[in-house]
Amino acid sequence: MWNRPLHSGEIGALAQCRSSGRGNVFSSDTAEFENFGVKEKWVDILDLCRPVQHNLILPETRTVEESLDMCKLLNATIAVPASPLDNESLQNDTIAFADVCLPTASWKVWLGISDAEEDGVWRRFGSSDRVTYTNFAPVNAASSYSCASMMVNGFWDGDLCTNKRCTSCHVEPADYLVVRGLCFESEYRSRFRVDEYIEGRPFFRGYYDLVIVWRPEVKKWVMINTASNSTLLRTSSVTKDYPLGMRQWDVVSEVCEVTEGDVLMVSLSHCSPVHFMCRSGHCIPRELRCDFRYDCRDGSDESNCHVVEVSDEQQRHIPPSGPDGGPLRLRAALVISRIANIDDINMAITLEFQFTLTWTDRRLRFRHLKDTKNGTILTEADAEKLWRPRYQLVNLEGGDQKLLAQSFMVNGANDGTTPDFNSVDMDVRYPGAMNELSMIQRFTARVTCYFHLYSYPFDIQHCSIDLRLPTEHEGYVAFSLSDAEVLYTGPRTLSTYTIRDERIDRSLGPSALSVYFDLHRRQGVILFSTFLPSGMLLLVSWATLFLGLDALNARAIMSLTTLLVLYTLFSNMSRSLPSGAAIKLIDIWFFVIIFLLFVNILIHIFVDNKVPETTNRIFVKGNTQTNSISVVKPQTSRSVKFLKVYRLIGLPVIVVLFNILFWSAVFLES
Structure with missing residues (x-):
């Protein structure tokens, strides 16, 4: 004791045993004492600074594995003496419990060592x-067993790990446990x-005025306020266990x-705020909480795993407001994964797509979020608590739409806050304002697409998926068109089309969203x-014009056959296109060729195959008289000349001019 304050240098010297620290009022090594039943022992001053x-001692018998687990729950380890002084201290503690820890056995407490890895080491x-x-x-028997225990005489001996001994836990000076569930003003009080x-078992002493002690008469643990000497709490059930973990x-x-x-x-546990406390008091990393794996022995890490917390269940029917109090902005993303069928005749397309809407709801709070790329998938029970955006597929053909899958997820894990140190729920x-929600729906649908077939088969069709919000959402919910995205992930080349140029039409207003894609017909x-084939048929018909005029049957039959084959080809092509479509370039192509074949047939029929003759008379004068001789000379008819x-x-020029005009129209239209 001193009658003056000590400066920091003196305190440091005392703490490090560099000074004897004799006080000017009282010092235990110079003062005289009267001893009343107290054993006096002198120690070197350096022993006061030697770590002990x-x-x-936990006076209940356990196996080594159970002892390891119990010491871990107490934020301690199984004791291992590091010096003769430590060994003597542990022996003295063991002697005090010699009558409790297996009275008839010499082996008393487990030691935290093993030679299972290497015999004798x-x-x-x-x-x-x-x-x-x-x-x-x-x-x-150390060489025969993998575990070791201390005997009552202080010596160590090998021991079978499945035997049951008392436990000695080594507690570091800075380690502590935390009580949660009360209303402490300061974290230190917890x-x-x-x-x-106390009563033959260790007790739990708070940093201030609370203690938790064992009451053997009722076999319960009680929490006592030492300042008022009043009992505050008592464990609800009779137990022999220590009051660790979560209890009533x-x-x-x-x-x-x-x-x-x-x-x-x-x-009561040693779990820090970065851990999750199992109901038993064990600590696991927080990321193992609600990961669909039982990491706690009691399975409590997979209980109460709901993600969404709402302040009012009725609010899920009302759309949330935007961040600035204005309309809620829905960020849309549409992924077309497959085009299953293109029906040219009915002008409809069957496709499979995924539509994702993302928004924030500041009315919500989330738990157990995973900061991963895929976010946190919500269960059906959690999804039922959410407000869900509604929309309509406007250009649906015949109401043929099927929902293949639907899921809700929370993206990211931002601005998480740990509960108050008094909260049992860690x-x-x-x-909700900082973590976005996404509704992911996968559909197969048949949508209409008006085909413009004038330039068929060199046409490009502009098809779309048209979505619209319901009218009751107008002014409250809108698409965020600037952030909308579209992606096509299916094969680009189909049997008759190639898919190109996916885009979003942002000119329809915030209540509508149209995603366009182009179908380029494969002209080849x-x-x-x-x-x-039609050109070859025209060539065959032209070739019949060179047959002999006397072979009328061959010329007519060949020309008529080419006409019939061409008409069949035209009919088949027409059946593959919408019947109500306007005149197309290919119709003009077939009409001109059919007309030319028809003209060829008429020419074969009406051309005159009889060659006209002219007779010339030649006079020959003899000696006595003059004789005349008639000479017949063939004459070329006008029809043959025309042929x-x-x-x-004529025909080649007509064909060439028609092709020039036709293909010019095709390229101009393209």
Whole structure:
């Protein structure tokens, strides 16, 4: 004792045993004492600074594995003496419980070492470090067993790990447990340490005026306020276990505005705010909470795993407001995954697409969010608590729409806040304003698409998926068109079309969303199946014009056959297109060729195959008289001349001019 304040240098010297620290009022090594039944022992001053293990005996028998688990719950480890002084201290503690810890056995408490990894090499449990101090008896069974225990005489001996011994836990000076569920004003008041013994068992001492002690007469743990000497709480059920983990406590005296006779849920564990506390008191990393795997032994990490918390269940029918109090903006993303069928005749397309709407709802709070790329998928029960956006597929053909799958998810895990240190529920909460919700729906639908077939088969069709919000949402909910996205992930090349140029029409206003994509017809298929055969038929018909005029049957039959084949080809092509479509370029193509074939047939019929003759008379004068001789000379008819001009000049010129005009129109239209 001093009659003056000490400066920091003096205090540091005392704490590090550099000074004897004799006070100018009282000093224990110079003062005279009268001893009344007290044993006096002198120690060197350096021993006061030598670290001595603080060990506690748990006077219940357990296996090594059970002892490891119990010490872990107490934020401690199984004791391992590191010096003769530590060994003597642990032996003295053990002697005090010799009559409780297996009275008839010499082996009393487990030691936290094992040689299971390498026989004869003793290491601490859960560590590869070898112990530097041992105190095995000269004759021991250490070589026969993987575990070790201390005997009542202080020596160590090998022991079978499945045997049951008392437990000695080593508690570090800075380690503590935390009581949650009360209303402490300061976090320090919630801290408790495992301390010495009351009623033959360790008790839990708060940093201030609370203790938790064992009452053997009722076989319950009680929490006592030492300042008022009043009992506040008592465990609800009879138990021999330590009051670790989450338990129900009966209120004996009013505490935290909870009246006598009520029940409080209180927890006692060493779990930090970055952990999740199992109901048993074990700690697991927070990311293992609600991960669809049982990580707590009691499975409590997968209980109460709802994600969505709402302040008012009725509000889910009312759309949330936007961040600035204006309309709620829905961010849309449409992914077309497959085009199953293109029906040219009915002008409809069957496709499969995924439509995602994303928004925020500041009325909500979330728990158990995963900061992963895929976000946190909500269960059906959680999804039922949400306000859901509604919309209509406007250009649906015949109401043929099928919902394949639907899911709701929370994107990200932003601005999480840990509950108050008094809260038993240690789950982190996330504000709805900072974490977006997404509704993901996958459909197969048949939508209409008006086909413009004038330039068929060189046409490009502009088809769309038209979505519209209901009229009752007008002014309250709108599409965020600037953030809308569209993506096509299916095969680009189909049997008769190629898919190109997906885009969003942003000119329809905030209540409508149209996603366009272009169908480019594959002209090669039509060219080889329509234009090339029709051209070859025209060539065959032209070739009949060169047959002999006397072969009328061959010329007429060949021309008529080409006409019939061409008409059949035209009919098949017409049946593959909408019947109500306007005149198309390909109709003009077939009409002109059919007309030319028809003209060829007429020419074959009406051309005159009889060649006209002219007779010339030649007079021959003899000696006595003059004689005349008639000479017949063939004459070329006008129809034959016309045939020659038509087949060599007329028809080729007509075909060339028509092709020039036709293909010019095609390219201009394209």
